[in-house]
Amino acid sequence: MRLMWEYTMRQKKLLFFNFICVFGFILIELGLPTLLAKMIDVGVRNKDWEYVKVMGLWMVVITAIGLTLHILLTYVGARLNTAIIIDIRDDMFEKMQGFSHQEYEKLGVSSLITRTTNDAYQVMMFLGMLLKTGFLTPMMFTASLYLIMRESVSLSKFVFMAIPLLLIGVIVLARLSEPLSKLQQKNLDKLNMILRENLSGLRVVRAFVNEDFQEKRFKKVNENYASSSTRLFSLVAAAQPAFYFLFNIIMVLVIWFGSKQIELGTLEVGKLLSFIEYVFHALFSFMLFASVFMMYPRAAVSAQRIQEVLDTSSSIVEPEEGVIETSTHGVLEFKNVTFAYPGATESPVIRDVSFTANPGETVAFIGSTGSGKSTLIQLIPRFYDTTKGEVLIDGVNVKDYKLADLRAKIGYIPQKALLFTGTIRDNLRFGKLDATEEDFLYAAEVAQATEFISQKEHGFDEMLSEGGSNFSGGQKQRLAIARAIIRRPDIYVFDDSFSALDYKTDATLRQRLKKETTDATVLIVAQRISTIMHADKIIVLNEGDVVGSGTHQELLKNCGIYYDIAASQLSKEELA
Numbered sequence: 001m002r003l004m005w006e007y008t009m010r011q012k013k014l015l016f017f018n019f020i021c022v023f024g025f026i027l028i029e030l031g032l033p034t035l036l037a038k039m040i041d042v043g044v045r046n047k048d049w050e051y052v053k054v055m056g057l058w059m060v061v062i063t064a065i066g067l068t069l070h071i072l073l074t075y076v077g078a079r080l081n082t083a084i085i086i087d088i089r090d091d092m093f094e095k096m097q098g099f100s101h102q103e104y105e106k107l108g109v110s111s112l113i114t115r116t117t118n119d120a121y122q123v124m125m126f127l128g129m130l131l132k133t134g135f136l137t138p139m140m141f142t143a144s145l146y147l148i149m150r151e152s153v154s155l156s157k158f159v160f161m162a163i164p165l166l167l168i169g170v171i172v173l174a175r176l177s178e179p180l181s182k183l184q185q186k187n188l189d190k191l192n193m194i195l196r197e198n199l200s201g202l203r204v205v206r207a208f209v210n211e212d213f214q215e216k217r218f219k220k221v222n223e224n225y226a227s228s229s230t231r232l233f234s235l236v237a238a239a240q241p242a243f244y245f246l247f248n249i250i251m252v253l254v255i256w257f258g259s260k261q262i263e264l265g266t267l268e269v270g271k272l273l274s275f276i277e278y279v280f281h282a283l284f285s286f287m288l289f290a291s292v293f294m295m296y297p298r299a300a301v302s303a304q305r306i307q308e309v310l311d312t313s314s315s316i317v318e319p320e321e322g323v324i325e326t327s328t329h330g331v332l333e334f335k336n337v338t339f340a341y342p343g344a345t346e347s348p349v350i351r352d353v354s355f356t357a358n359p360g361e362t363v364a365f366i367g368s369t370g371s372g373k374s375t376l377i378q379l380i381p382r383f384y385d386t387t388k389g390e391v392l393i394d395g396v397n398v399k400d401y402k403l404a405d406l407r408a409k410i411g412y413i414p415q416k417a418l419l420f421t422g423t424i425r426d427n428l429r430f431g432k433l434d435a436t437e438e439d440f441l442y443a444a445e446v447a448q449a450t451e452f453i454s455q456k457e458h459g460f461d462e463m464l465s466e467g468g469s470n471f472s473g474g475q476k477q478r479l480a481i482a483r484a485i486i487r488r489p490d491i492y493v494f495d496d497s498f499s500a501l502d503y504k505t506d507a508t509l510r511q512r513l514k515k516e517t518t519d520a521t522v523l524i525v526a527q528r529i530s531t532i533m534h535a536d537k538i539i540v541l542n543e544g545d546v547v548g549s550g551t552h553q554e555l556l557k558n559c560g561i562y563y564d565i566a567a568s569q570l571s572k573e574e575l576a
């Protein structure tokens with residue numbers, strides 16, 4: 001409720017207009033039966049046709065004003081709804097941008113998508129309904145009850161008898177629908193997760209002929225979603241006939257006893273007609289309010305899920321004032337660093353790692369898969385914080401920099417070359433927003449991407465489809481490298497970024513990079529010995545421990561694990 005209140009209150013101006021329209025609409029809706037009663041009881045009864053005509057004209061004018069106000073109410077309501085959902089989604093997006101990997105893993109990417117799209121939509125639908133009818137119905141209900149009493153106290157007892165029954169019904173429905181709403185949103189999360197996995201992994205699904213399996217998986221979750229939705233809607237649907245039944249009983253009683261009173265001369269026909277009209281307004285406004293009330297549990301579940309995102313703080317906390325000036329540029333030091341993934345019960349993924357990398361040096365990391373190489377380098381741009389020990393850049397703990405300043409020092413090339421929908425130029429601009437044409441050409445040349453870019457029909461303006469799926473793995477890797485080069489960082493971090501390149505391109509690229517990075521610190525994670533054998537220092541990792549450190553030649557002599565890796569890739573002559 002806090003979330004809905006907060007976001008609605010941001011739109012005070014529109015709320016005010018909404019209230020004015022509602023108020024005017026009620027005055028008119030409830031004014032009409034009074035005019036009708038007068039028309040019949042004064043005009044028709046006394047055969048004063050001039051009076052009937054005047055009343056009729058007033059009714060037409062008032063109906064036209066009512067219609068205009070209703071249209072305005074719908075318009076203002078739509079403006080309010082859109083303003084609220086835009087604010088919610090913008091705030092969620094901004095919040096999520098600041099999350100560390102830990103929060104993404106905790107909340108789940110698919111769930112975050114559902115929360116931003118469907119949950120925000122549910123809240124919008126509820127607020128839309130509430131703002132349209134939330135003011136209108138209680139006011140209409142109270143005013144109608146007053147008018148009912150005014151017209152006939154004896155007939156009004158039937159309406160008052162029905163109200164407790166209606167109240168109990170609404171409360172029971174709301175109670176029953178809450179757990180079903182929670183279940184429905186959870187099932188939607190699962191549905192989105194499978195859909196997302198299936199679409200992004202379509203090639204794997206097809207290559208392993210797993211379409212049937214995936215279809216069954218999707219069908220099962222889809223059926224669960226359908227079943228929770230059906231139960232929820234059946235509940236709401238069952239309420240409607242029950243309401244109409246009660247409504248009809250009240251009407252029958254009112255007409256029955258009202259006719260008797262007319263016969264006895266204690267009630268006039270016009271008064272009975274306006275009484276019926278007021279009962280209709282009272283009960284329908286109650287019913288409308290009840291339907292908003294019944295939508296509430298579902299919207300509350302969605303609001304809770306949104307609030308959870310907005311209340312989640314990033315585990316990576318920035319200092320108020322970050323360090324800006326440093327005397328060196330690119331000196332990296334790991335001091336007894338130990339790291340365990342947050343929430344993981346297993347032992348640390350890397351243990352007590354210490355090393356230094358200086359500008360102009362290339363430091364490489366090698367080790368079997370899962371030995372902790374990618375984890376280790378992810379601590380440099382602070383994707384995660386160390387569990388123990390410190391990571392220092394230019395003598396300053398990475399925690400003491402503003403994240404933007406820290407990351408501006410680093411050119412990170414991830415294991416999976418992640419590119420975005422847009423042109424090649426747009427993707428390279430991710431590295432440097434104000435990159436010039438010269439920068440594009442230079443970065444492409446260093447990354448050995450000039451040739452394939454020039455072969456594309458539109459050159460740098462060639463469009464990449466989602467995830468860069470219209471480019472080869474090697475081309476994507478080179479664009480990811482160019483994106484880092486264009487930024488000219490102090491520290492380059494290559495996380496197995498040469499794996500999709502052929503040996504020749506790999507060698508040429510590294511040679512060219514060497515010239516480019518004479519003043520920078522270069523860290524390379526690789527599986528191929530040929531990629532790292534010329535590094536100034538090679539660090540060998542095994543199950544999170546550093547088991548060797550030195551040059552290629554030194555390690556061949558001193559480190560059994562390194563020798564085994566090298567022996568599995570190099571010829572006897574190369575090993576000698």
Ligand SMILES: Nc1ncnc2c1ncn2[C@@H]1O[C@H](COP(=O)(O)OP(=O)(O)OP(=O)(O)O)[C@@H](O)[C@H]1O
Pocket residue numbers: 105341344349367368369370371372373374375376
């Ligand atoms: N987000 C995560 N949460 C929990 N554990 C993780 C996470 N990411 C990786 N791990 C675990 O950490 C260990 C090290 O993984 P890491 O990716 O650093 O290895 P790696 O040496 O880079 O492997 P590869 O060469 O296969 O890329 C593995 O046991 C892995 O299961």
